[in-house]
Amino acid sequence: MGDLCKSSIFFSDQHLCYADILPPSEVRARIEVAVVNFLKILSSPTPAISDLPLINRRSNNSRVSQGLLTDASRIFLSHSFCTRSLMRENTAKAFIRVWKVMEMCYQILVQEKRVTQRELFYKLLCTSPDYFTSQLQVNRTIQDVVALLMCSRFSLGIMASSRGAVAGRLLLQEPNQEVVDCCACGSSGYAISGNLNLLEKLVMKTDARYIIVVEKHAIFQRLAEDCIFNQIPSILITAKGYPDIATRFLLHQFSKAFPELPILGLFDWNPAGLAVLCTFKFGSIGMGLEAYRYACNIKWLGLRRDDLHLMPEESLVPLKPRDLQIAKSLVSSEILQDNYKEEVATMVESGQRAEIEALYFHGYNFLGKYIANKIVQANYI
DNA sequence: CGCATATTAAGGGAAGCGCT
DNA sequence: AGCGCTTCCCTTAATATGCG
Structure with a gap:
């Protein structure tokens, strides 16, 4: 052997x-x-x-x-x-x-x-x-x-026990169930089932033009409560941190059913945020043989270093040792594209990190405007 | 051939994110 | 505060390699 x-x-x-x-x-x-x-x-x-x-x-x-x-x-x-x-x-x-x-x-x-x-x-x-x-x-x-x-x-x-949620311009129908309108699911959204068999059989319809992946549940709630999907025709999806299998699987289903929709990600500007993005983009090695099945071509909308001028200086906080460890492994990764590595390098050089919530400095409505701006400028990598 | 060193795999621990 | 889920890092043990 x-x-x-x-x-x-x-x-x-x-x-x-x-x-x-x-x-x-x-x-x-x-x-x-x-x-x-x-x-x-x-x-x-x-x-x-x-x-x-x-x-x-x-x-x-x-x-x-x-x-x-x-x-x-x-x-x-x-x-x-x-x-x-x-x-x-x-x-x-x-x-x-x-x-x-x-x-x-x-x-x-x-x-x-x-x-x-x-x-x-x-x-x-x-x-x-x-x-x-x-x-x-x-x-x-x-x-x-x-x-x-x-x-x-x-x-x-x-089964994977699931944490994920969906909201926005999406109609879902489970077998032998009523159609669910994800616009009307409130700020907590539609809970993603851990039963992949069920997810596979979902009948999905949408008039959205974008899929927006959100790292944090709090941001997801904010966007869903403000019905951001009425301004930007979109589907919101979050895994509440590192994505579980069910959420990745559903996102993968989206990308198969609606291949023309770009998948855009909103994450904290720190190494851990990028690591979460990478789990969506590449899968995880720890999942072994199943890693590839749930990968999708997600783009990085924000936060990125170009956005730092939008927030007050005091909202930038120092990197922790843990951040530096993650940064190190990201930079040494073979599959990570160069413009992502440059972002990591900027984090390490500045020694700072920023959370999405820092954009609230300009008021709660600013987040929606920020996303809309970046989308019309096609400002994602 | 025996010993010291380098490489590799497994286990334990910790961290970050969120929920209750 | 504790827990669940995920990932990554460090230590230890075992094997493979190199050297006299």
């Missing part, structure tokens, strides 16, 4: 790995195959200690690939492996965790239920306390199972 690993790193992009979206019966079949293969090893005349071959999810296995239909580059993983070995004390538990989670997923699939990662954690805590002590272990093991079976997390019957 060693030779395979080494040689396949040099394969071209058609050999990249990805996670399949599968019906429950197919996932169950893959689990059964995995179990049978493992049992074969155990019952062979010369029982060998087994390694579980998993797709490597470290950053050194990520590849940048040009999408065919968009100019957005996306994160893929190439076909190199890491293993969970039964040989060593520490990794043996991780090995067993994989089987425990797989067993739990199988039960879920048989019952045709869906659970959240959190639910799964509590269940495993009850049934296998020797192996599961933290949510983190569960989350990582789930990604191990995804890497082993090469099917999406959702196919395993695991």
